[in-house]
Amino acid sequence: MRKAGLQLATFLALTVSALPAFAASCKDASGFPAWLESFKQEAAQKGHSPQAIAALSGLSYAPDVVAKDRAQNVFSQSFLEFSDRMVAKYRMQKGAQLIKQNAKLFDRIQKDYGVPAPVLVGFWGLETDFGVNLGDMPTLRSLATLAYDCRRPQLFHDQLMAALTVIDRGDLTAAEMKGPWAGELGQVQFLATHYRDFAVDYDGDGRRDLIKSVPDVLASAANLLVHEGWQANQPWLTEVRVPENLDWAQADLQIQHPISTWKKMGVTVAPGSHLPESDLKASLLLPMGRHGPAFLAYQNYRVYLEWNQSFIYATTAAYYATRLAGAPPVGRGNDAKQLPYKDVVELQKLLAKRGHDVGKADGMIGAGTRAAVKAMQIELGMPADSYPDVALLQRLRAGT
Structure with a gap:
């Protein structure tokens, strides 16, 4: 991989x-x-x-x-495009089979290190198709x-x-x-x-x-x-549903709230998923903005970003592990779309002209681009979900 x-x-x-x-x-x-x-x-x-x-x-x-x-341009794909391809049916079936076949080994590893089988198998599958490639x-x-x-x-x-x-x-x-x-x-x-x-x-x-x-x-x-900081017996990612009137600026990996606070904001667990019993702190993760899938990301999710700082890869690996642990397929959201590659490059250049540090204009919506998009959305009075869309690009093109 x-x-x-x-x-x-x-x-x-x-x-x-x-x-x-x-x-x-x-x-x-x-x-x-x-x-x-x-x-x-x-x-x-x-x-x-x-x-x-x-x-x-x-x-x-x-x-x-x-x-x-x-x-390198593999992560110019959206989360749904990349996860649809990588969390394929055969990887789900093979991963579940390997967890069962190596149950004693995984039990020993979890006892020694505190890392559960689905997390390890998720990386194993995405990296090399379980040692094949x-x-x-x-x-x-x-x-x-x-x-x-x-x-x-x-x-x-x-x-x-x-x-x-x-x-x-x-x-x-x-x-x-x-x-x-x-x-x-x-x-x-x-x-x-x-x-x-x-x-x-x-x-x-x-x-x-x-x-x-x-x-x-x-x-x-x-x-x-x-x-890298993995905490035993702690979750990493939970799919949730978010209300339309949420303060979208709160959806940021730099912002954490207890689960109880997210509930007060109207965040609910997605069907088939489960929230932890303890009131852990979590960030609201919107990999494709307010119209796409939504997750609560806990401290262990940040370990995925230490393994690989690509936001799309880390989120896909964490999602794959939740699937292996029993979660259902992720919801598709409501009309979630990603700008074409050339439009993302153009947007990055326009943001840079406005004084925002996006790094290289590479067509990938990484942490730097998301932070710049959020700052620009706030400046323009737009929903600040950190995800670029056609409306933002048009505003930037118009210089407004």
Whole structure:
């Protein structure tokens, strides 16, 4: 599933100034061999074994990897488009089957880490179709190319160094390190730094094998989630219904209210879903604005955003887990629509001209764009649900 280097969104995009030695030449592939030799020397100084460093010998620059890095656009889809595709019938059936087949393993993991089976299976299914689609590109070549490239050199420099640690530990051989273009590894697509820091040997064979060992895969995913803040015995997402006269500005991940307060505002649970008994704090999540599906998102939902900062991916993964836990299909809302890609790009540019920081005009309705849209809606006296629509775009085009 990592066609867009999904988990990499959890890291800051570090600038070229972090590695000035090759900042001027990183766009010229002819400098790659010399850079690689320099990296090998650094790896030796940091104590990596000659055997691990030898795995870097002969690596060539991969222009196709850089091209893929520049062409990420999977999350320009709406929540309903993406979740309809990803939470497919076969993933529901296979996920339920695997939960049943591995019941003892999941019970052990939940006892040790507090992470329930549906959450783990949700990531397992979305990332690699439960270990079927791991990717076949040589990981070291991808990481070395991206470490040399100008866009995020320090991020991938650290990933490549971490991959050598995984080899030195005996967890994987260089030949076993194959995956998607951005260098993630294993059945839940760990970054090499996550593999180094959070992979666990749960089957007791002396290796942390996230490619072939299902116990290692699932326990490692749970270990990472706990590190990111997962709270045992707590919910993550509940579908709800919202009244038409709601103060839409309250629908914001930065705003939390106790469930009792949301009820007073007229928020009710969706048919087939269940609210927790305790009066937990939650945010009202409207992935497609006031006309689309609605959820209460609890503290554990924020862990999904730590796994992957793409709002659409995180919400889809959390929703998939609720389905595996017994929730019904999400409601479609009332005439929820997303602007076409080109219109989102135009809107982002218009917002930027108004002084709002939307980052790159990439056609994706991420956190920055949502915050800018909300601010603009408030300024214009429009319903501030943080979701761009035709009415807002027309107002911006008219300069009103």
